Amino acid sequence: MPTLGIIGSGNIGAAVARLAVAAGIPVVVANSRGPESLTGLIAELGPLATAGTVEQAARAGDLVLLSVPLTAHTAIPAGLLDDTIVLDTSNYYPYRDGRIAELDQDKITTSELVHRHFRGARLVKAFNNILAHHIPQLARPAGAADRTALPIAGDDAAAKSAAATLIDQLGYDTVDAGPLAQSWRFEPEAAAYTRLYLADPATPGEQMMQAPAGPVAAAGLRRALDAAERVHVAGRAF
Numbered sequence: 001m002p003t004l005g006i007i008g009s010g011n012i013g014a015a016v017a018r019l020a021v022a023a024g025i026p027v028v029v030a031n032s033r034g035p036e037s038l039t040g041l042i043a044e045l046g047p048l049a050t051a052g053t054v055e056q057a058a059r060a061g062d063l064v065l066l067s068v069p070l071t072a073h074t075a076i077p078a079g080l081l082d083d084t085i086v087l088d089t090s091n092y093y094p095y096r097d098g099r100i101a102e103l104d105q106d107k108i109t110t111s112e113l114v115h116r117h118f119r120g121a122r123l124v125k126a127f128n129n130i131l132a133h134h135i136p137q138l139a140r141p142a143g144a145a146d147r148t149a150l151p152i153a154g155d156d157a158a159a160k161s162a163a164a165t166l167i168d169q170l171g172y173d174t175v176d177a178g179p180l181a182q183s184w185r186f187e188p189e190a191a192a193y194t195r196l197y198l199a200d201p202a203t204p205g206e207q208m209m210q211a212p213a214g215p216v217a218a219a220g221l222r223r224a225l226d227a228a229e230r231v232h233v234a235g236r237a238f
């Protein structure tokens with residue numbers, strides 16, 4: 001299996017790394033503190049995982065998961081991901097990331113902002129609309145009756161196809177939500193965002209981090225994407 005590079009070893013990066021090694025996919029994982037800080041995670045992931053520098057993870061294979069805080073993406077050299085299929089998990093939370101005028105004004109989506117930095121990358125938005133602790137709960141082998149679907153968006157059809165193949169190997173179906181400009185449909189607080197994957201949709205917001213997940217088939221996700229209305233970031237609660 002081709003190696004998956006993973007830049008960012010936090011909640012999402014580690015969750016995807018666990019699915020990857022379980023599927024037999026080698027991973028090279030990087031964070032901001034350097035390979036030696038990843039000893040514990042690499043030991044947990046086993047022989048298919050190695051720690052690397054950001055550059056080593058970026059060059060590990062044709063696909064790279066980029067899962068760093070939004071404001072950190074510009075710290076990564078833009079050209080490092082040229083010609084690479086990048087699965088971008090980023091979300092914009094002003095309380096955490098500070099105010100970004102273009103996002104507040106709904107001029108562009110978060111992944112378009114990230115793509116502007118990684119201009120030469122083949123960016124696909126993915127894994128941003130599901131809580132990290134729900135990722136292992138909902139992963140299923142291909143063909144399982146209760147398989148869950150995740151949305152992807154991007155401007156490069158071949159990159160989206162490759163991302164969908166990887167995500168299928170990791171345990172999820174995918175639904176194509178269109179170009180990056182349409183990815184607001186699964187940005188925070190939109191209809192196809194994290195709440196969709198709660199077993200109990202009425203779960204109070206403060207309990208979401210402990211609440212169990214429930215499967216969402218492709219048809220249900222498609223309905224949520226189609227029904228989504230753009231959430232005006234400046235008016236969002238957080």
Ligand SMILES: NC(=O)c1ccc[n+]([C@@H]2O[C@H](COP(=O)([O-])OP(=O)(O)OC[C@H]3O[C@@H](n4cnc5c(N)ncnc54)[C@H](OP(=O)(O)O)[C@@H]3O)[C@@H](O)[C@H]2O)c1
Pocket residue numbers: 007008009010011012013030031032033034054067068069070072075076089090091092127128129130131132133
């Ligand atoms: N948590 C969720 O449930 C969730 C769900 C969907 C989407 N997201 C989004 O996904 C992104 C990542 O979220 P997360 O919760 O996984 O974040 P996190 O747990 O805070 O992990 C962030 C990772 O990025 C690394 N990092 C930061 N700056 C870096 C740099 N310049 N170079 C390389 N690595 C760098 C950090 O390195 P160190 O470990 O060395 O600090 C850390 O491993 C965010 O945009 C978030 O909004 C999160």
